[in-house]
Amino acid sequence: MNHIRNFSIIAHIDHGKSTLADRLIQRCGGLSDREMEEQVLDSMDLEKERGITIKAQTAALHYKARDGQVYNLNLIDTPGHVDFSYEVSRSLSACEGALLVVDASQGVEAQTVANCYTALDLGVEVVPVLNKMDLPQADPENAKSEIEDVIGIDATDAIPCSAKTGMGIDDILEAIVARIPAPRGNPEGALRAMIVDSWFDSYVGVVMLVRVVDGRLAKGDRIKLMATDTTYEANQLGVFTPGNEPRPSLEAGEVGYIIAGIKELQAAKVGDTVTLIKQGSGAAAFTATEALPGFKEIQPQVFAGLYPTEANQYDSLRDALEKLKLNDASLHYEPEVSQALGFGFRCGFLGLLHMEIVQERLEREFDQDLITTAPSVVYEVLKADGDVIMVENPSKIPDQGKITEIREPIVTVHLYMPQEYVGPVMTLANQKRGVQLNMAYHGKQVMLTYELPLGEIVLDFFDKLKSVSRGYASMDYTFKEFRPSDVVKVDILLNGEKVDALSIIVHRSQSQYRARAVVAKMREIISRQMFDVAIQAAIGANIIARETIKALRKNVLAKCYGGDISRKRKLLEKQKAGKKRMKQIGSVEVPQEAFLAILQVEE
Numbered sequence: 174m175n176h177i178r179n180f181s182i183i184a185h186i187d188h189g190k191s192t193l194a195d196r197l198i199q200r201c202g203g204l205s206d207r208e209m210e211e212q213v214l215d216s217m218d219l220e221k222e223r224g225i226t227i228k229a230q231t232a233a234l235h236y237k238a239r240d241g242q243v244y245n246l247n248l249i250d251t252p253g254h255v256d257f258s259y260e261v262s263r264s265l266s267a268c269e270g271a272l273l274v275v276d277a278s279q280g281v282e283a284q285t286v287a288n289c290y291t292a293l294d295l296g297v298e299v300v301p302v303l304n305k306m307d308l309p310q311a312d313p314e315n316a317k318s319e320i321e322d323v324i325g326i327d328a329t330d331a332i333p334c335s336a337k338t339g340m341g342i343d344d345i346l347e348a349i350v351a352r353i354p355a356p357r358g359n360p361e362g363a364l365r366a367m368i369v370d371s372w373f374d375s376y377v378g379v380v381m382l383v384r385v386v387d388g389r390l391a392k393g394d395r396i397k398l399m400a401t402d403t404t405y406e407a408n409q410l411g412v413f414t415p416g417n418e419p420r421p422s423l424e425a426g427e428v429g430y431i432i433a434g435i436k437e438l439q440a441a442k443v444g445d446t447v448t449l450i451k452q453g454s455g456a457a458a459f460t461a462t463e464a465l466p467g468f469k470e471i472q473p474q475v476f477a478g479l480y481p482t483e484a485n486q487y488d489s490l491r492d493a494l495e496k497l498k499l500n501d502a503s504l505h506y507e508p509e510v511s512q513a514l515g516f517g518f519r520c521g522f523l524g525l526l527h528m529e530i531v532q533e534r535l536e537r538e539f540d541q542d543l544i545t546t547a548p549s550v551v552y553e554v555l556k557a558d559g560d561v562i563m564v565e566n567p568s569k570i571p572d573q574g575k576i577t578e579i580r581e582p583i584v585t586v587h588l589y590m591p592q593e594y595v596g597p598v599m600t601l602a603n604q605k606r607g608v609q610l611n612m613a614y615h616g617k618q619v620m621l622t623y624e625l626p627l628g629e630i631v632l633d634f635f636d637k638l639k640s641v642s643r644g645y646a647s648m649d650y651t652f653k654e655f656r657p658s659d660v661v662k663v664d665i666l667l668n669g670e671k672v673d674a675l676s677i678i679v680h681r682s683q684s685q686y687r688a689r690a691v692v693a694k695m696r697e698i699i700s701r702q703m704f705d706v707a708i709q710a711a712i713g714a715n716i717i718a719r720e721t722i723k724a725l726r727k728n729v730l731a732k733c734y735g736g737d738i739s740r741k742r743k744l745l746e747k748q749k750a751g752k753k754r755m756k757q758i759g760s761v762e763v764p765q766e767a768f769l770a771i772l773q774v775e776e
């Protein structure tokens with residue numbers, strides 16, 4: 174164990190995390206120059222385009238240090254967005270150290286701060302690295318003082334490097350060996366290995382990436398997953414280099430994979446503990462009695478309806494969701510019927526980004542044409558008859574007369590920002606019905622603690638936070654409780670017909686304002702039809718806002734004179750193409766954007 178170092182890389186987008194990881198892998202002999210051309214660690218196309226790493230991956234490196242000893246360095250990749258903060262905390266907890274990569278020409282950026290605090294909270298040793306030193310505008314002194322002021326760790330020994338030219342790479346490897354502690358844990362104890370990540374492979378089933386904390390696992394051992402209380406046989410073990418390399422066993426301190434014939438990703442939950450089951454005398458000593466700390470059951474936070482634009486595409490949407498779910502345990506879905514949209518699915522996501530990713534993959538990889546309804550959180554409703562129900566779909570909230578109380582989810586939010594943005598961030602949090610709990614200083618960095626309704630956060634809080642702080646503020650949040658709140662359902666009516674898929678839930682104090690804004694936005698979005706279209710918003714039977722889209726006076730073809738067939742055809746084709754992502758509701762054509770009007774309302 175003395176020769177093992179487990180570390181991850183914390184970096185702001187574009188500061189060079191992937192380039193540095195590839196450089197370390199290359200230096201340790203894992204990659205040829207040709208492979209180096211392709212960045213390896215970000216494997217999904219989508220991730221590349223968005224620049225975020227969604228699936229944690231790993232590489233076991235062998236490094237011969239200046240002391241002549243060979244070390245086994247395990248790089249564990251971490252995802253980088255607030256929706257995935259639980260995964261981040263699990264992958265960081267599998268490490269003893271983390272490289273904090275800061276672009277020396279840019280200085281510290283907000284996104285890294287929250288992850289850095291997570292690492293420090295977990296007792297992970299943070300080693301600052303100043304990247305992009307080859308750039309003429311690199312300013313290492315400034316970057317160092319920002320690390321000290323903003324993050325509050327000593328940056329005297331920050332390592333200057335260039336992932337691009339290779340400068341400083343050996344110094345980083347030496348620092349990993351010298352400054353990051355070797356893993357602790359009991360090699361003789363009962364096996365406890367934490368699932369850092371898991372994914373589905375169509376050939377071998379579920380692959381679990383684990384960090385062995387105590388004990389030892391050998392090929393063929395029977396294992397138990399403690400949270401789900403299921404048992405399997407560990408029929409393949411190995412490490413990633415970053416390609417997979419089979420091993421007969423995994424020892425305490427190591428990071429590697431287990432393949433155990435698991436068919437369903439839900440069985441191998443991130444953060445769960447793997448232990449051993451053995452038969453015979455003294456067998457009990459191999460089975461851990463206590464799981465590793467930190468496991469959490471991940472619940473979807475945001476729900477939205479996904480509907481095919483064409484009714485006959487329902488089966489293919491279901492197949493696509495099924496396939497996506499194979500590799501995304503946090504995606505939930507169940508069939509749902511909407512009067513307006515027909516058959517579709519109510520889906521649960523970790524957050525808005527996760528929702529966007531799923532939607533995009535369905536469209537791109539599975540060729541689905543979708544209508545997505547506005548995202549909503551889950552509400553707890555106490556009905557007049559004493560029943561308590563959970564409601565994930567605004568249109569399913571019972572009529573007002575049948576409700577005693579609606580409780581909305583409240584989260585505790587930590588907001589991190591440089592001092593000068595405290596004012597605007599507080600204003601934003603107050604606007605969103607936040608209650609301030611605390612304010613703490615870390616150097617020039619401030620941490621505000623608030624309680625906020627999750628419903629306000631999922632709408633646009635993150636984007637607003639970024640815009641009021643010029644990108645410098647960051648946040649993380651955890652669920653606290655359901656709390657009674659004066660929220661109401663606002664229905665939207667098109668030509669007098671209630672459209673269930675357009676219902677939203679808002680706080681009563683904002684209902685007038687938001688209803689008016691949504692209706693006005695929809696008037697802009699829905700194009701003129703052959704007849705007048707009335708858009709109304711109502712709470713129960715009370716209409717609280719109204720707009721009218723005036724009928725088109727001429728039809729499209731009237732614009733074409735005489736018999737210019739080709740022009741007519743072009744126009745019609747254009748209309749047809751424009752029909753995509755539209756839904757006929759009653760006699761009104763409603764485009765996708767109209768369903769998301771609530772997201773576009775400015776405060």
Ligand SMILES: Nc1nc2c(ncn2[C@@H]2O[C@H](COP(=O)(O)OP(=O)(O)OP(=O)(O)O)[C@@H](O)[C@H]2O)c(=O)[nH]1
Pocket residue numbers: 184185186187188189190191192193215223224225226304305306307308334335336337338
């Ligand atoms: N000049 C210079 N450019 C670098 C260096 N390291 C990385 N880059 C460039 O910076 C950009 C971002 O690098 P990435 O490695 O993709 O950054 P990342 O942090 O992994 O970004 P994401 O994958 O988007 O999170 C790329 O265009 C790299 O070529 C460096 O040391 N010097």
